[in-house]
Amino acid sequence: NAGVTQTPKFQVLKTGQSMTLQCAQDMNHEYMSWYRQDPGMGLRLIHYSVGAGITDQGEVPNGYNVSRSTTEDFPLRLLSAAPSQTSVYFCASSYSTVAGANEQFFGPGTRLTVL
Amino acid sequence: AQSVAQPEDQVNVAEGNPLTVKCTYSVSGNPYLFWYVQYPNRGLQFLLKYITGDNLVKGSYGFEAEFNKSQTSFHLKKPSALVSDSALYFCAVRDINTGGFKTIFGAGTRLFVKA
Numbered sequence: 285n286a287g288v289t290q291t292p293k294f295q296v297l298k299t300g301q302s303m304t305l306q307c308a309q310d311m312n313h314e315y316m317s318w319y320r321q322d323p324g325m326g327l328r329l330i331h332y333s334v335g336a337g338i339t340d341q342g343e344v345p346n347g348y349n350v351s352r353s354t355t356e357d358f359p360l361r362l363l364s365a366a367p368s369q370t371s372v373y374f375c376a377s378s379y380s381t382v383a384g385a386n387e388q389f390f391g392p393g394t395r396l397t398v399l
Numbered sequence: 400a401q402s403v404a405q406p407e408d409q410v411n412v413a414e415g416n417p418l419t420v421k422c423t424y425s426v427s428g429n430p431y432l433f434w435y436v437q438y439p440n441r442g443l444q445f446l447l448k449y450i451t452g453d454n455l456v457k458g459s460y461g462f463e464a465e466f467n468k469s470q471t472s473f474h475l476k477k478p479s480a481l482v483s484d485s486a487l488y489f490c491a492v493r494d495i496n497t498g499g500f501k502t503i504f505g506a507g508t509r510l511f512v513k514a
Contacts, residue, residue, distance in 0.1 A: 327443070393442055
């Protein structure tokens with residue numbers, strides 16, 4: 285199994301540009317999520333999904349959109365990039381989080397710089 | 400509101416000595432607690448979790464953690480540190496009030512193990 289994969293690994297954008305960060309998992313996990321990691325702030329939840337067709341906002345959703353058309357894929361879209369979105373982005377997945385008892389599996393991350 | 404605190408930005412320990420990485424939490428009900436480790440330029444890896452039962456939890460790579468409800472703590476420990484344990488460690492709590500769908504991470508503690 286490849287686990288959780290993310291593309292691209294690195295990306296540089298100009299302010300105002302749009303892009304999609306790709307995330308896929310091959311473990312048949314119902315739950316998928318996106319986090320951003322900033323120095324001294326740990327990981328903050330952007331959006332999450334509990335299954336195909338179901339998404340919800342996390343702690344810092346502004347400026348990001350998501351969709352979940354299949355169990356495997358959970359892309360993150362930046363519609364108009366801003367310098368404040370410079371960060372490292374991680375996708376994660378887990379089995380159903382009923383009662384929240386399951387650990388998450390993380391992808392290798394995407395390092396995004398917005399100029 | 401649920402929260403996690405890791406009071407130490409950095410912990411230094413000599414190889415062979417015991418190590419402790421501290422974590423305290425604040426939740427409204429029963430917590431689900433996790434420890435993850437991040438090696439340079441990698442995603443997070445699950446180490447161990449406390450869901451219920453025995454307060455001493457054993458995990459990967461010889462790590463263990465003790466759940467202390469009265470002190471609302473979940474400190475990570477290892478009897479004998481290795482240089483290869485040097486990494487960034489995150490404590491996390493699952494927010495049961497939202498059905499366990501949201502994970503709250505601490506800011507992280509960087510562990511340096513000197514040879």
